[in-house]
Amino acid sequence: MAIYRLERKSISRVKGDNLFAAIAYRAGLELTDPNPLNPEATTYDYSKKADVAYTEIMLPDELAVQMKGERITLTLPEIANLVETGETTLRGKMKMGAKLANEYVLAGSHELSLEENIKDFQEFAKQQAEEQGVIAMVFVHDPKLGDDIYEMGGSDPTRKDERNIHAHIVLLSRQVELKNGKLSLGKKCDSDVSNDERVRPVVPQKLVGKIDPVTDKRIQQGRGLCSNSEWLKGVRESWANIQNKSLARHNLALVTHKSYEELGIDFKPGHHRGKIGKNSYLGEKNESNYNGNRKQSKYAANRQADISEQRISDSKQRIDRHKQRAIEINNIIASRAGATDPFADAIRRSRAARESAVISCDQGSEAFDRAADDSIAAVRRLAGIASQGIKQREPELAKHAQYAENTKVNLIRKILKRRKEENQIRLSWGESADDLEHAHKFDPRQLEILNAFANKYQLDKSRSEPYEDAKERQWKLVNNDNFFQENIEVFDLVRDPKSEREKYDARKLSDSRQDVLSTNSDVSYGEQSRGLDEPNNKLVMGNNIPRPKF
DSSP states (O other): OOOOOEEEEEEEGGGTOOHHHHHHHHHTOEEEOOOTTOTTOOEEEOTTOOOEEEEEEEOOHHHHHHHHHHTOOOOHHHHHHHHHHHSBOTTSOBOTTOEEEEEEEEEOOTTSOHHHHHHHHHHHHHHHHHHHTOOEEEEEEOGGGSOSSSTTSOOOTTTOOTTOOEEEEEEESEEEEEETTEEEEEEEOGGGSOHHHHHSOOOOGGGTTSBOTTTOSBOOOOOOOOOHHHHHHHHHHHHHHHHHHHHHHTTOOOOOOSOHHHHTOOOOOOOOOTTSOTTSHHHHHHHHHHHHHHHHHHHHHHHHHHHHHHHHHHHHHHHHHHHHHHHHHHHHHHHHHTSOSTTHHHHHHHHHHHHHHHHHHHHHHHHHHHHHHHHHHHHHHHHHHHHHHHHTTOTHHHHHHTHHHHHHHHHHHHHHTTTSGGGBOOGGGTOOTTSTTTTTSBOHHHHHHHHHHHHHTTOSOOTTSOHHHHHHHHHHHHTOHHHHHHTHHHHHHHHOHHHHHHHHHHHHHHHHHHHHHHHHHHHHHTHHHHOSSSOTTOEEEETTEEEEOO
């Protein structure tokens, strides 16, 4: 089963990185850094690395056309040298805090061929190169070609996994410009500027540096983009869509970029071990998380099976009561049919009609019995599938098994996280409910409602309270259907704050208009007592609302 992985890293001098070393390792080459400004420049030899399956340089279309016109080409060492020598200060010294490039580590799909995986990696790299306007480099590693852990030493079979085909997509953090037949580093790409610069609006250049009369601060140029976090979510989704297109062609299980929390699954995620073996601390922690997830999955599957069994049992009891009632009716008809009275003919016709109804009822009961038996068999098959899925460590089982509880769990969880910055509108930061970027958050009025609600039902964990006690109390509410039915308006607010806010504002406006009409009517009755010398358009105040009088 394919997995999803997109990990974004930075290649930076702050971390001691060097672009020659980074490219040499990912491409399996021997490269020498000739930078005269770098006292630690040396040769990096990874030529014995055997798992490198593919390398490629991708240029944004505009730069590619310009370079073709000038008949200029680029190699991997030339790209590294362009960045290492270009990231210098105005005084000609190395920028020790310079960010050299961004790297995306992508997991391929071991069910697909190497060629199919390479096409997916290429599509993602090209997409990012065009969006950011930067040079991208693609390095594909396939463990089937060699040992990607100990490429220059011995092999450890407990660490090597031949399914671990993956790619390193390296994108420069600055755009490259071509002037007078020479390449040089340009401005930072959109993904590497501060979040403030990203979200600030684009203004005419003549306004930059002037004082804003509203904020009394100097106007700065922006890029008019979404926030960094929203952008990264889009990048993660893009890779999932690319991967799923290839998986769907082979009718394979699809992957998702969403977290367990977003999917409503109460699982603990695993940790990427990298070069660390399964017997390491991370390996033991992953095993512990897996055991906990397996217990949770088994509990959910058994609970769902118990619910289905109970519903089938209730249905069979209703059928039995129906059949018993049919027998009683048949006996009554039989006893009455033997009596001689003026209505004997009518009784016989009634008896015949009711006997026919009883037969139909029996036939329906038999069909229902068969359906119930089929349902029991289906539940048992489901339990078997669940047991098999648990052994195979397929987390998809938990998603289906817990589907009935996911919505309620998510609603409670969202209430518990109401005070987090990403869930509440921060007026002091200039956020507004009218801004689409923040419309999904709770405003102060809604937060007051949720705080009162949480206090009433003791949803929040107190400082001295054990975690298990708070969790148990919350689970009791999750399993109480009446609790959700009685507080449907609160949970509608939690589910969609924007929609609840619009309904509240509409009700408030309607009440205000009704109050205006009521006050105007009162004023019209007392018109003569007030006098005729007052202007007709005078504002009448009532309940602190100005009301025009026409």
